[in-house]
Amino acid sequence: MSEAISSFEPGEAFARRMDEEDPLRRFRDEFLFPSDAHGGPVVYLAGNSLGLQPRKARGYIEQELDDWARYAVEGHQKARHPWLPYHEELTEQAARLVGAKPLEVVVMNSLTVNLHLMMVSFYRPTRERFKILVEGGAFPSDRYGVASQARFHGFSREQAVVEVSPRAGEATVRDEDLAEAIAREGSSLALVLLGNVNYLTGQAFDIAAVTRAAHAQGALVGFDLAHGAGNLLLDLHDAGPDFAVWCSYKYLNGGPGTVAGCFVHERHAHAREIPRFEGWWGHDKGTRFSMPPTFQALPGAEGWQLSNPPIFQLAALRASLELFDDATMPALRRKSERLTGYLAYLLGRLPEGFCRVLTPSEPRRRGAQLSLRIERGAGNPRDLLPRLAEAGVVCDFREPDVIRAAPAPLYCSFRDVFRFVEVLERHARI
Numbered sequence: 001m002s003e004a005i006s007s008f009e010p011g012e013a014f015a016r017r018m019d020e021e022d023p024l025r026r027f028r029d030e031f032l033f034p035s036d037a038h039g040g041p042v043v044y045l046a047g048n049s050l051g052l053q054p055r056k057a058r059g060y061i062e063q064e065l066d067d068w069a070r071y072a073v074e075g076h077q078k079a080r081h082p083w084l085p086y087h088e089e090l091t092e093q094a095a096r097l098v099g100a101k102p103l104e105v106v107v108m109n110s111l112t113v114n115l116h117l118m119m120v121s122f123y124r125p126t127r128e129r130f131k132i133l134v135e136g137g138a139f140p141s142d143r144y145g146v147a148s149q150a151r152f153h154g155f156s157r158e159q160a161v162v163e164v165s166p167r168a169g170e171a172t173v174r175d176e177d178l179a180e181a182i183a184r185e186g187s188s189l190a191l192v193l194l195g196n197v198n199y200l201t202g203q204a205f206d207i208a209a210v211t212r213a214a215h216a217q218g219a220l221v222g223f224d225l226a227h228g229a230g231n232l233l234l235d236l237h238d239a240g241p242d243f244a245v246w247c248s249y250k251y252l253n254g255g256p257g258t259v260a261g262c263f264v265h266e267r268h269a270h271a272r273e274i275p276r277f278e279g280w281w282g283h284d285k286g287t288r289f290s291m292p293p294t295f296q297a298l299p300g301a302e303g304w305q306l307s308n309p310p311i312f313q314l315a316a317l318r319a320s321l322e323l324f325d326d327a328t329m330p331a332l333r334r335k336s337e338r339l340t341g342y343l344a345y346l347l348g349r350l351p352e353g354f355c356r357v358l359t360p361s362e363p364r365r366r367g368a369q370l371s372l373r374i375e376r377g378a379g380n381p382r383d384l385l386p387r388l389a390e391a392g393v394v395c396d397f398r399e400p401d402v403i404r405a406a407p408a409p410l411y412c413s414f415r416d417v418f419r420f421v422e423v424l425e426r427h428a429r430i
């Protein structure tokens with residue numbers, strides 16, 4: 001038994017003690033929880049899908065509504081948070097979240113839009129070097145994205161998209177298989193694009209190692225951090241991928257469909273010749289309003305912006321990013337490892353053949369989420385989810401048979417994890 005596992009105890013008293021000792025416990029009160037049948041907060045383990053609403057989000061949005069009423073067009077300069085530079089207020093916070101320099105990040109668009117914008121610039125296939133390597137079981141939008149980019153350049157999906165899948169009987173991709181595939185594709189490889197964390201299995205890849213391996217073959221590297229931002233301790237600048245994109249409605253609690261994030265490594269910050277789709281918000285701020293006919297890209301990630309951003313969405317996101325700044329990612333990650341370790345420990349105590357955890361067991365290879373394959377004796381996982389919901393537990397189901405449970409460290413407690421496993425065991429047996 002590892003030291004980490006031996007430091008957990010099975011009873012509820014342990015969970016209570018852990019919550020009392022949790023240095024981040026005050027952040028739970030900063031969020032609004034849906035109610036269970038008894039009027040108490042649900043056990044919310046779906047923050048990997050949609051994060052909870054920060055209490056302050058409503059006030060921050062209302063302030064923008066007030067300023068819109070009061071100032072109308074002049075709000076661009078006169079609002080308490082002037083709208084013209086509003087997105088810049090989030091840049092440093094977003095940079096801290098992903099371990100980047102402010103020059104390297106921008107908050108804009110939605111994830112899939114950003115992914116396409118990045119591929120327009122960083123997937124530039126030639127007849128010899130045209131392949132895109134992805135993990136088998138990548139999120140569908142990423143798969144559609146890479147296949148359509150390949151087709152756009154005249155390659156079929158079959159020709160251009162290489163998938164690295166888990167070995168037969170295994171749930172996650174082995175690091176050595178990924179490295180071997182990158183080396184094998186070698187000079188035909190134009191881009192490596194991985195979801196970090198993989199949405200279905202919860203597997204996290206080593207960004208620095210993948211980047212080194214891909215760069216050694218002359219390929220560029222991008223990461224989809226939809227399940228990584230606000231979850232993993234990221235160091236994008238040092239790890240060195242060429243770009244990354246993420247959404248802000250999962251662990252980042254920015255609200256449904258809210259404005260996303262984008263990272264472009266500093267090495268590309270001043271390369272104005274990189275082909276890109278251009279819009280006026282990516283144009284030099286000094287001359288933007290003199291409306292020149294020729295586009296002059298801003299340095300860094302900002303130079304990929306297209307449109308002026310949605311202020312209400314930015315306001316809600318600001319409410320959440322302030323909490324991340326207050327809590328800090330290293331402290332959140334410390335709690336997260338412990339919380340998810342506790343979840344794995346309790347699941348490991350369930351009767352044999354009940355459910356199988358697909359997510360890697362080493363903390364460095366996963367984030368908050370554990371993906372469970374419900375097995376024999378526990379019934380149909382599709383039926384299980386509504387039963388869990390009735391019992392006040394919210395997690396989610398992904399086809400064909402996976403339940404995902406993610407205790408987000410900002411607002412989940414050790415008691416939440418305890419209650420989840422207790423309810424799971426009770427209801428899976430009915």
Ligand SMILES: Cc1ncc(COP(=O)(O)O)c(C=O)c1O
Pocket residue numbers: 110111112113139141142195199224226227247
């Ligand atoms: C890994 C991953 N990539 C891409 C997306 C698509 O995001 P969007 O609809 O914001 O473009 C999602 C959505 O859940 C996702 O989980």
